[in-house]
């Protein structure tokens with residue numbers, strides 16, 4: 488795989504990745520590793536994140552290296568509270584309304600970056616804005632409390648691959664490339680956070696684990712939608728991401744010879760995201776089922792149509808990327 492090739496090109500020794508339990512000793516060890524500039528994968532309610540100290544350039548650079556992320560794409564900074572977020576970004580009434588309702592939770596806010604925050608410029612890719620969120624997972628919250636600082640964390644998967652919702656997914660993708668994995672069981676939501684830009688007009692930058700409808704109801708207005716990277720465009724225009732080993736065929740209402748079906752609703756399928764057609768259940772199963780279908784050796788993964796409302800919108804966004812042409 489490309490990240491192994493890259494590893495041998497750089498000639499770096501392979502790390503021994505520590506498996507940490509979600510207990511006081513585990514939090515203390517994880518916090519020490521972060522303070523020393525190391526990388527720790529940890530569970531959030533959305534997916535596992537690959538955490539590094541957001542104030543340390545070396546740590547942040549190592550996040551990109553470990554994922555094999557080809558370019559410096561800005562990262563989300565995870566904090567323990569609204570008060571901590573306010574140290575880093577220019578707060579606003581709109582931010583306050585959304586944070587008071589949805590934090591802690593699967594919502595990331597992009598706000599103007601304050602000057603002289605001490606954050607690594609790599610975190611924001613030198614943008615004048617910063618993405619921040621307060622996660623809602625007891626293990627993430629305990630780690631943030633123990634560490635006492637801002638944690639930059641993209642999803643803990645090799646670049647372009649399926650996001651991890653279990654510690655074993657992280658180990659499969661990043662073992663030997665990161666310092667530790669803090670095992671906190673399965674992630675409940677199963678999709679990355681919804682990202683809303685608040686530097687100008689409130690804008691949906693990425694559909695995710697908090698349905699857009701809930702945000703619009705809280706704001707009493709519709710969100711603008713970020714155009715390039717629009718989730719509802721054709722797979723041919725999307726960047727490949729969340730890609731299982733096998734090719735993916737979407738909106739499958741029949742099954743062809745070389746295919747295994749990942750179903751939704753009452754259909755006969757190899758695996759089913761939600762036999763009862765529940766979008767919340769489907770979201771929480773999505774990445775795990777894609778990992779499983781891959782390990783079952785499907786030649787082609789066919790996927791049932793998913794309704795495009797509520798969490799279905801974020802599920803379809805991820806599926807379009809999984810089906811996009813591979814580089």
Ligand code: TXA
Pocket residue numbers: 531533534535536537560561562563595597611614616617618640641642643678679680681682692693
């Ligand atoms: O649920 C999540 O959000 C997970 C967990 C670990 O918190 N994290 C996550 O991170 O999905 P990542 O790096 O896979 O996705 C972060 C997204 C990227 O698409 C990035 O371009 C966008 O956030 N982003 C970060 N900072 C931004 C900024 N200042 N302006 C616009 N987009 C930004």
Ligand code: MG
Pocket residue numbers: 641642650
């Ligand atoms: Mg990601």
